[in-house]
Each structure stands twice: as C-alpha cells, then as structure tokens.
Amino acid sequence: MTNEELQNAARESKEKAQRAIFDQYFSYVYTIIFSKLRSCASREDIEECVGDVFSDIYIYYEENKAGNGDISGFVGTVARRKAINVFNRITRRSVPAVSVDSEEAADIEAPDNTVETVERRELRSTLLSCIERLGEPDSTIIMQKYFFDRSSKEIAELVSMTPENVRVRSGRALDKLRKQLEKLGIKE
Amino acid sequence: MNDKELGLDVFEMADDEEIKRIAADCPASPEEKERMFKLSQKIYNERTNESNEAHADEVSGVEQYKKPIWHKIVSAAAALALVAGLGTGGYLLARRSGGNSQFAGGDITLSDAESKVSNYPFGEIDRVRMLCPAIAPAAIELESEDLNELVTMLYDLPWEELSDKQTAEGENSLLHIYNNNDPYLLIVNMLDGSIMYCKDADGKTETKLYSGSEKIIQFLNSIELDPEKFLNAIGDLSAKNNSSDIWKYVHVGNKEAFSVPDLYNKNIELAKQELRERGYEYEVKKEKNDEVQPNYVIRTEPEAGTELRKGDTVTLYVSLGADATGSVTVDDYVGKMAEDASVMAGYKNFKVYTYEIPSNEPQGTVVEQYPKAGAKAVSGENLTLFTSKGEFTAGEITYKFVVPHDTGFVNGSSTVEFVFEGNGNTSNEMIGILDPGTAILCNLKGEGSGIKAIAYISELNTNKRAELGHYIFDFDNGTYTIEEEDIEGAFEAIK
Numbered sequence: 108m109t110n111e112e113l114q115n116a117a118r119e120s121k122e123k124a125q126r127a128i129f130d131q132y133f134s135y136v137y138t139i140i141f142s143k144l145r146s147c148a149s150r151e152d153i154e155e156c157v158g159d160v161f162s163d164i165y166i167y168y169e170e171n172k173a174g175n176g177d178i179s180g181f182v183g184t185v186a187r188r189k190a191i192n193v194f195n196r197i198t199r200r201s202v203p204a205v206s207v208d209s210e211e212a213a214d215i216e217a218p219d220n221t222v223e224t225v226e227r228r229e230l231r232s233t234l235l236s237c238i239e240r241l242g243e244p245d246s247t248i249i250m251q252k253y254f255f256d257r258s259s260k261e262i263a264e265l266v267s268m269t270p271e272n273v274r275v276r277s278g279r280a281l282d283k284l285r286k287q288l289e290k291l292g293i294k295e
Numbered sequence: 296m297n298d299k300e301l302g303l304d305v306f307e308m309a310d311d312e313e314i315k316r317i318a319a320d321c322p323a324s325p326e327e328k329e330r331m332f333k334l335s336q337k338i339y340n341e342r343t344n345e346s347n348e349a350h351a352d353e354v355s356g357v358e359q360y361k362k363p364i365w366h367k368i369v370s371a372a373a374a375l376a377l378v379a380g381l382g383t384g385g386y387l388l389a390r391r392s393g394g395n396s397q398f399a400g401g402d403i404t405l406s407d408a409e410s411k412v413s414n415y416p417f418g419e420i421d422r423v424r425m426l427c428p429a430i431a432p433a434a435i436e437l438e439s440e441d442l443n444e445l446v447t448m449l450y451d452l453p454w455e456e457l458s459d460k461q462t463a464e465g466e467n468s469l470l471h472i473y474n475n476n477d478p479y480l481l482i483v484n485m486l487d488g489s490i491m492y493c494k495d496a497d498g499k500t501e502t503k504l505y506s507g508s509e510k511i512i513q514f515l516n517s518i519e520l521d522p523e524k525f526l527n528a529i530g531d532l533s534a535k536n537n538s539s540d541i542w543k544y545v546h547v548g549n550k551e552a553f554s555v556p557d558l559y560n561k562n563i564e565l566a567k568q569e570l571r572e573r574g575y576e577y578e579v580k581k582e583k584n585d586e587v588q589p590n591y592v593i594r595t596e597p598e599a600g601t602e603l604r605k606g607d608t609v610t611l612y613v614s615l616g617a618d619a620t621g622s623v624t625v626d627d628y629v630g631k632m633a634e635d636a637s638v639m640a641g642y643k644n645f646k647v648y649t650y651e652i653p654s655n656e657p658q659g660t661v662v663e664q665y666p667k668a669g670a671k672a673v674s675g676e677n678l679t680l681f682t683s684k685g686e687f688t689a690g691e692i693t694y695k696f697v698v699p700h701d702t703g704f705v706n707g708s709s710t711v712e713f714v715f716e717g718n719g720n721t722s723n724e725m726i727g728i729l730d731p732g733t734a735i736l737c738n739l740k741g742e743g744s745g746i747k748a749i750a751y752i753s754e755l756n757t758n759k760r761a762e763l764g765h766y767i768f769d770f771d772n773g774t775y776t777i778e779e780e781d782i783e784g785a786f787e788a789i790k
Binding site: 183254264 | 303305307309310311313315316317319321322323327328330331332333334335336337338339343
C-alpha cells in the first residue's frame with residue numbers, strides 16, 4: 108500500500124486509515140517486535156509494544172512525516188526502535204554497565220563484527236530456506252511453535268488441524284529439518 | 296529438541312528481507328489482532344490529546360479560523376476545574392474536554408474542513424457526481440481538488456431554509472452526493488443559485504430549498520468538462536429519478552474497463568492482476584472442477600460483464616483440479632475442425648490421436664470420437680478423433696475400432712476376420728501393435744448394400760478368438776451400421 112492510497116483512505120475517515128495501516132503492516136510489525144523481545148518480554152509486553160508502534164505510526168503519518176510511496180521501510184524503523192527501547196527497559200537491571208576505563212572494557216567487542224555479521228546472515232538465510240522447503244503446513248507449524256512460541260493448541264486453530272496432529276507433524280518436520288541441516292553441516 | 300537447539304534465536308537479528316519472510320507465518324489470531332488494534336487506537340488517542348493540549352499555547356496566536364464562543368467557555372471551564380481540583384465531576388469534565396478534539400484547543404492535525412464548525416445539514420460529502428445540461432446524459436465525478444473546493448463552499452453556506460419553494464426557471468446542475476452509500480441530491484439552480492435538497496426515502500422524495508451563493512454557480516461553471524472523464528449513465532435516471540442509481544449504473548468511458556472482465560480459464564495470478572488494475576478487490580475461493588485446470592479461474596461472482604464500482608469485491612472461484620478419481624467429462628468434438636478439437640482436448644490433458652476416414656464431410660472435420668461425448672475419462676488418457684478425408688470411394692468401407700485398454704501384447708500379431716452372411720465369404724486383416732487409444736482401421740472392398748457381417752478378432756500369441764460385433768455394410772455409400780458391438784469384451788476375451 109502506498110502513502111497515496113492511505114491518504115485516500117484517510118480522507119474517508121481517520122479510523123479507516125488507521126485500520127488500513129494496521130492491517131497492512133500488522134504481521135510485519137508484530138514479527139519485528141516479537142523477534143527482538145521474545146527472549147525477555149511477556150506476550151502482554153509485546154502486544155503493548157505493537158500497539159505503541161502503531162499509535163506512533165498513525166501520528167507520524169498524520170503529520171505527514173512518513174514519506175511518500177511505500178512506507179514499509181518507515182514502519183520497520185519505528186518498530187525496531189520501539190522494540191529496542193522496550194528491550195533496554197526490561198533488561199536494564201540485568202545488564203551491568205562497564206566503565207570505559209575499566210580493564211574489562213577492552214574485552215567488549217565492537218558491535219559491528221563484520222565476519223560474524225555475515226556468517227550469521229548466511230546462517231539465518233539458510234535456516235529460513237530449509238524451513239520453507241519443508242512446505243506447508245510444516246513450515247508454518249515450525250515457525251509458530253519454535254519461533255513464535257505458540258502452543259500446539261493455538262497453532263491447531265490457525266492451521267485448522269487437531270492439536271495432536273500438530274504435535275505429530277511438528278515432530279516429524281523437526282526431524283526432517285534436522286536431517287537437512289546436518290547435511291548442510293549446520294547442526295551436529 | 297527445543298528452541299535453543301534449533302537455534303531460531305538467530306532470527307532476533309533478522310534483516311528486513313528475512314522479517315518479511317518470517318512474517319508470512321505470523322501466528323496472531325484475529326482476536327489478538329483486534330486487541331492490538333484497539334490498543335493502538337487507545338494509545339493514539341491518549342497521545343494526540345496530550346500533544347494538543349501541549350501545543351495549545353504555541354498555536355493559539357496563528358489560528359486561521361474562528362472558534363465559536365462556547366468553545367472558549369468550555370475550555371475555560373475545563374481549566375478552572377483542573378485548577379480548582381474539584382471532585383469527580385470536575386475531573387470528568389476535564390477528561391471529556393480532553394477526549395474530544397472538537398473541544399481541545401489548537402488542534403492542528405485536522406484539516407480545515409473537519410475542524411470548522413459547519414452548518415451543513417446533510418452529513419458527509421465524500422464523493423460527488425455532477426450532471427449538468429452541457430454534458431447530459433453523461434456525468435462526471437469531481438476529482439479531489441474540485442471536491443475539496445466545493446465542500447468548503449457548501450460548508451460555508453448559512454443553510455437557511457427558504458419558505459418559498461419556488462425556484463427560478465433555468466438550468467440546473469445536479470450534484471449527486473454519495474454520503475457513505477446513503478446518497479442524496481443537491482440541485483443547484485444556475486440562475487439564482489438556490490439549492491434544492493432532494494432525498495429519496497420510502498418511495499417519497501423529500502425536498503428542501505435553500506438560498507445558495509453566486510460563488511457556487513461560478514465554481515460549477517468553472518469545472519472542466521473533459522469528455523474523457525465522462526461517466527455514461529446506463530440507468531435511466533430521468534425515468535426512475537432515483538438518486539442512488541447514479542452510483543450503481545455509471546462507468547467511465549470505455550465500458551469494458553469498468554465491468555468484471557471475463558476471467559474464465561485464466562491463471563489466478565493474471566486474474567488478480569486484472570482485477571487490481573480495474574480497482575476491484577478480490578476474494579479467492581477454491582473449488583473442485585474437472586473442466587478447468589488447477590489454479591485457473593472457473594467463474595467469477597458477479598459474472599463477467601457486470602458493472603462494478605472501484606473498490607467492489609469480485610469473488611474468484613479457482614479450480615483445485617479434478618476430484619480424487621481424476622475423471623473428466625469428454626466434450627463433444629464431432630463437427631469441429633480437427634485442429635480446434637485437438638487444442639480443446641489438450642486443455643483437458645487428453646492425448647489426441649487423429650485418423651482420416653472416408654466421409655462426405657468437409658476435409659478435416661471430426662466425424663467420430665472415442666470416448667464418446669459425455670463419457671467419463673481419466674485426464675491424461677488418449678482421445679481418438681476420426682476426421683473426414685473429404686471424399687469416399689464407392690465400394691470401399693473403412694471399418695474401425697479403438698483399442699480400449701492395455702492389452703499387454705507388445706508385438707501385434709492379431710487379425711481381424713470378417714465373415715459375411717449369405718455367401719460365407721471371409722476377409723482377413725492383419726493388425727499392428729495394440730496400444731490403448733490407437734485406432735484399428737480395416738479397408739474392406741465389396742459391392743451392394745445391406746450386407747450383414749460378423750467381425751472377429753484373433754490373437755495368435757494366446758490363440759484366442761472373440762467376436763467384435765455384428766455389422767451391416769453398405770458398400771455403395773461407403774458406410775456401415777453397428778447392430779451390436781463389444782470391443783472391450785472382445786479384448787478381455789483374447790487376453
């Protein structure tokens with residue numbers, strides 16, 4: 108959806124425009140937030156963060172700061188920043204600050220370690236491709252179960268299967284995935 | 296294996312491209328989504344009200360429009376209530392004034408039209424279609440610039456109803472206003488500028504007359520009437536005089552572009568693209584269908600040719616392919632030209648074999664087919680078409696049948712034997728490899744008509760013989776009729 112289309116929706120009503128933005132970018136925003144916060148935040152925190160991001164987007168959007176054309180880049184940036192803020196807020200106490208003068212400071216790696224960044228990207232992309240190659244509904248089940256931490260019961264409703272079926276399928280899909288990854292030398 | 300072993304936590308650093316791939320599996324249910332949407336609205340409302348209040352001081356000096364006096368009173372009351380720190384009542388008042396952007400001072404996010412207090416009595420103006428004598432019976436839809444200007448003017452009018460319902464003679468411009476699909480009509484008299492409001496309700500038309508303004512006449516006269524943008528009214532507006540018709544039966548210029556295209560047997564992606572280009576929404580439903588190949592459109596709802604407005608939804612019924620048995624119905628190809636028939640049969644995934652036989656039909660016409668029209672066949676099977684040679688020779692008959700199923704014989708060493716009734720003459724024909732779907736043609740020579748014969752098939756490998764059928768040969772006309780025939784049975788028998 109381009110900004111122009113959204114502007115058209117906005118002329119009809121504000122709620123419509125907000126609904127349009129929300130529907131269009133929900134999965135994208137949710138996934139970004141979830142990926143950043145899954146290890147530290149509760150589901151409620153994540154939902155609140157999603158709501159927060161969208162309210163920001165509505166405001167920016169109304170003030171016409173969202174730019175023209177495809178606004179997905181803009182939406183992604185807002186979502187990432189918010190997620191990092193929440194992450195920092197939640198984990199603040201657990202991450203001890205290190206003085207630059209202390210001896211430990213030298214051991215802290217620079218944030219952009221190029222080799223590692225590239226390797227990780229490679230790994231991610233391979234992993235994603237392997238999961239996608241499992242085909243539907245297995246790839247969806249794996250992602251929802253192991254990435255989005257959904258229970259078999261919740262997944263069952265989304266893919267219209269019984270929870271038992273989801274459990275069995277996810278087990279098999281996992282085996283299949285493991286074999287593939289072993290073949291590629293990613294997993295021992 | 297748990298999450299950590301699988302190592303999906305690497306996705307925490309996923310880049311944009313990857314996020315989009317993962318997002319396809321986003322597991323949130325509609326209820327969760329709705330919850331988050333409501334949350335986002337709630338946060339949004341809280342925020343915008345905060346910022347309005349925060350901005351109030353800065354912008355009050357540059358406001359362009361006049362706030363009605365009661366506006367200030369309520370704001371003052373709210374401020375007072377806050378300062379005084381009264382009980383619940385005062386608090387609620389303050390909350391209320393904060394919760395409604397109409398009352399909050401310095402609201403700079405709303406457009407002029409929204410924030411102005413208007414006397415306009417008829418609800419929203421979101422779309423306007425104009426009919427005027429210069430372009431009748433066509434109409435034009437006002438584009439957003441013109442629309443905004445018109446809306447501003449209409450909002451500025453005092454809208455005082457005139458008691459005298461007489462308008463001056465002369466030209467009128469008709470403004471059909473969409474109003475969230477609850478249309479009404481404003482008739483602007485181009486002479487005195489008066490505006491008649493017309494609304495159909497329960498078969499009656501409610502009318503009210505208002506004084507208008509010179510400005511609106513000037514504006515309407517200034518609208519560019521570009522024939523390329525004309526909407527041609529299909530509905531007979533004058534006869535029914537129903538103001539909602541103009542929103543139903545009108546399309547721009549080229550008629551095809553604004554009706555549902557014929558998408559039968561089109562690839563689903565192409566079909567979607569076509570609908571998108573026309574500004575329609577679509578919804579896909581899948582159905583079993585043995586006529587159309589999977590992922591191709593079977594039909595649309597509404598059907599092709601129906602006129603729709605932009606944004607309307609077309610349901611695409613998409614084939615899932617044949618049902619479990621994979622059976623398809625054989626069409627009637629007799630009478631079609633061989634090439635056309637082959638192409639059509641190819642759609643159904645038949646392997647087509649054609650054979651020429653003598654016939655009076657024009658050359659290349661299909662005269663017979665196997666399996667017959669209407670029969671159930673399996674997709675991917677053979678279809679045999681007999682086409683006309685365009686001529687026949689007197690005294691010659693082409694006897695034919697189609698090998699019905701796999702015989703298991705690799706080398707053809709079968710013969711077809713004809714025993715003619717009466718004179719006891721026989722005629723033998725060696726036939727070739729017996730592949731299913733291939734036709735066996737035997738040329739018989741003779742004279743006379745009404746000659747009865749029985750055909751047998753013999754297989755030398757198994758040394759079995761079976762009756763193919765009883766026939767009456769008409770050598771004079773080059774044809775024969777079947778009295779009885781059981782090709783399948785015969786092939787079973789010689790196995």
